[in-house]
Amino acid sequence: MRLIAGDRSIESDPAERGGELLSRLWPEQEWVALRVNGELRDLLSPLGEQAAEGQIEPLKAEQLSEFPELFRHTLSHLLAQAVRAHFAAEGVEEKEIHMGVGPATQTGFYYDFDLPRALSEDELPAIEQRMHGLVSQDLPLRRAELSRQQAEQAFAYDPFKLEILSGLPEGAQVSTYSQGDFTDLCRGPHLPRTGLIPQSFRLTSTSGAYWRGDERRPMLQRIYGVAFATEPELEAYLTRLEEAKRRDHRKLGKELELFATDPMVGKGLVLWLPKGTLLREELISFLRAEQRKRGYQEVVTPHIGNLELYKTSGHYPYYADSQFAPIRVDDEEYLLKPMNCPHHIRIYAQRPRSYRELPIRMSEFGTLYRYELSGELNGLTRVRGFTQDDGHIFCRQDQLKEEFLSVLDLTLLVFRTLTLQDVRFRVGTRDPGSDKYVGGDAVWDQSERQILEAVQEVGLEYSVAQGDAAFYGPKLDLIVKDAIGRDWQLGTIQVDYNLPERFNLHYVGQDGGLHRPVMVHRAPFGSLERMIGILIEHFAGDFPLWLAPEQVRIIPITDRHLGYAEEVARLLQESGFRAGSDAGSERMSAKVRSAELAKVAVTLVVGDREEAERTVSLRGEGGKSRPLSLPDLLAELSERRGRRSA
RNA sequence: GCCAGUGUAGCUCAGCGGUAGAGCAACCGAUUCGUAAUCGGUAGGUCGUCGGUUCAAAUCCGACCUCUGGCUCCA
Secondary structure, three states: OEEEEOOEEEEOOOOOEHHHHHHHHOOOOOOOEEEEOOEEEOOOOEOOHHHOOOEEEEEOHHHHHHOHHHHHHHHHHHHHHHHHHHHHOOOOOHHHOEEOOOOEOOOEEEEEEEOOOOOOHHHHHHHHHHHHHHHHOOOEEEEEEEEHHHHHHHOOOOHHHHHHHHOOOOOOEEEEEEEOOEEEEOOOOOOOEHHHOOOOEEEEEEEEEEHHHOOOOOEEEEEEEEEOOOHHHHHHHHHHHHHHHHHOHHHHHHHOOOEEEOOOOOOOOEEEOHHHHHHHHHHHHHHHHHHHHOOEEEOOOOOEEEHHHHHHHOHHHHOHHHOOOOEEEOOEEEEEOOOOHHHHHHHHOOOOOEHHHOOEEEEEEEEEEOOOOHHHOEOOOEOOEEEEEEEEEEEOHHHHHHHHHHHHHHHHHHHHHOOOOOEEEEEEEOOOOOOOOOOOHHHHHHHHHHHHHHHHHHOOOEEEEEOOOEOOEOEEEEEEEOOOOOEEEEEEEEEEOHHHHHOOOOEEOOOOOEEOOEEEEEEOOOEHHHHHHHHHHHHOOOOOOOOOOOOEEEEEOOHHHHHHHHHHHHHHHHOOOOEEEOOOOOOHHHHHHHHHHOOOOEEEEEOHHHHHHOEEEEEOHHHOEEEEEHHHHHHHHHHHHHHOOO
16 A cells, blocks of 8 residues: 655555654654654554554654644553552462553543552652652563453453453454553554653652443543653643632632632531622622613522422423422422423413514523532532523524624623633533433424524634433533633533423414414523633633722721821722722731732722822722822723723 | 542641640730731630440541542533
C-alpha cells in the first residue's frame, strides 16, 4: 500500500509497524509516535490496512505537550507496575492484585485496583518513587497481539480483565503492552520506552470507584495522578488548583458570612445569612425586572403538592429515588415539591385559554426539595433544598421558535451581565436505544429540529449530546467558562410536548377548535444556590458593586471625622446604597485592611482635608486613592451600579 | 448510599496517656493616627457525639454523626 509523508509518497505494508516506517523515512531522527490521517498511533502497532493512502505525520518528543494522553496512559501502566511492586514488598503475589481500567484523564491518569487491604494516601509518595524509578530505567515497551482465547488464558487470574475480554466478539484480536516484567491488556497507544515519559507527574489522591461505574458492582481503589509534559506545566496546574482553593465558595461563604449549613438544621439545607440574602435578592430583582420587560407573569405556588399531581406529570415514580418520601396526611399523600412545572400547568388549566393570549410566560422563584445522596452534597453546588428561577412558556407551535430564541436572548443577557462571557451550547437529544422517554418519535424529531435551528441562528458554538435529553423532551444546556477557565453547566432550556399532553392542556384556536399548547421550560440561573456558589468562585468574593453585600464603607481618619463619615454614609444610603462608616478605634490603615478583607466594594477615607473640602478619598485598585466631591461620588457610584459593572 | 480521609475557642492551628494552648477575631481600657495589622488587659473549649480500655483519655479502641476527596446520579 502507498502512504503519503509530507510531499513524499512511500510504499508500505499493513503489517509494518509505525516505528519501522518512520526509521525508514528518517533514519537519524527519534520519534515518539505518529499520526495517520490525524489519528494518534504508537510506534509499536502495525499500520493496518486502513492506513492505505493515508497521511503520515511523525511526532517528536518535543511535541508531547500536544499529545499528553500518550505519556499519561503509559504512566497508568507504570502506576500499576509500581503498585504491584509495592505490595510484592510485603509478600503479596502480583496475581492477587486484580485491576480494573487505567485510562488517561484530562489532567493525568488513574488506575483502579482490587487490593488485599486499604491503601493509605501516605503510601502514594513511595509508589510515586517507584514510578520515577521505572522512568529512569528507560524500559522499552513491547506490544503483542493475541486472540481473545489466548488473552483469557494469560489473564485467567484477573476477573476484571476476563470480564473486559468477555465483552469482545468471539474471534477478536487483542493487544497487550509490557514493560519490564509487567504486562497489561491494552489498546494503546503508548510511548515506545519509559524514558520518554516526562518526570513531571505526581500521584495526588486515592478514592473508591465502582467497577464499571455500577454501584451494584464491587468497589475498587482508584489512584489518581496528574502529569504534564514539562515541570512548568505541572506547576501551572498545581497553581490553578491553589487558585481554585482560594476561591472555594464554601470557604469564602463562611468568611464573608454569606451562607451556612448546620447539621442541626439538616444536611444539604442552606441558611442564607443577611449578606448572602442581599446578594440573592439583587440577582432575583435583576431577573425579575428583565422578565417583566419580556412579558412574564410571576406566580407563587406551594412547597408541597398532592402526589397525584406528580403521578400525572410522571415525575413520580420516575424520580422517586431522588425525592423526599411522600408525606401522609389523612387519606392523601403529599410530596415536597421536586419541580415547579406541574403547579404552573395547573395555573394554566384554571380556565379555558384562547390562542389570542398565548404565549403565556409564567415565572416563579420556586423552592424545590430533592433527596440527593448524602455523599453528593457539596456547599451550594449540590443541596437538598434550592430555589429555581423557573419559568414555563405555554405557546402555539408557530410561536415556538421565536419564544425559544427570546429565552436564549434572556439567558445570554443574564450571563453577560454576570461577566460570564464565554458561552457554548449543548443540545441534548434522545438516545434512540432507550425506552425511558415519553411521547412519540414525531414530536421528538420536531422539537429537536426546532432547538437546532434556533441555536444555529444565534451563531455560538454548539455540540449535540445524544442521550442527554430530559424524559419529556430535548433540552439545551448552556456551558460557561468562569474567571479561571473552568466549565460550568448553567441555565437550561427545554421544549416539552409531553406534559401538555399528560395534563390534557388546550387552547381555543382561531378555528374554534381545541389545540394542544407547547411548553418551554427555562431557568437562566438554574438554581440560585448553585449560581451564587459559582459567582462566589468566579469573582473570588470580590463582587461587582451592584451585587456586593456591603457596597461602601467610609473610614474616618480620627474620631473627629466620624460625624462627616456618617453624613457621607447617610447621603449614600438615601440613594439606596448599602453604606456605613467604621467607628472603631483602630488606626486608619487597620480599618483599610479590614475593609479589604471583608471585600467591601468601595472604600472611602475621610479626614481633615476631605471634611474641609466636602470630598472623599476613594480607594482604588492597588491602593491608589483619588479625591472626589460628594456629587461626583454619587454620580460615579450610581453609574457603576446602574451599568452593573465592577 | 459506597470507598478513603477528617473533626481541639468564631477562624487558622499546636498539644498525641498525667491539671486544655498560641495567633487572629470578640469584649474592656489606653491611643486619634492619611490608604492592608497601635499597645495593654479580659473573656471564650464536656477537645464532633456516645460507649469501651486505663489509677488516669483531647491523646488508645469501637460505633455513630459532620465535613472533605472520589464513585454513582442529576427532572
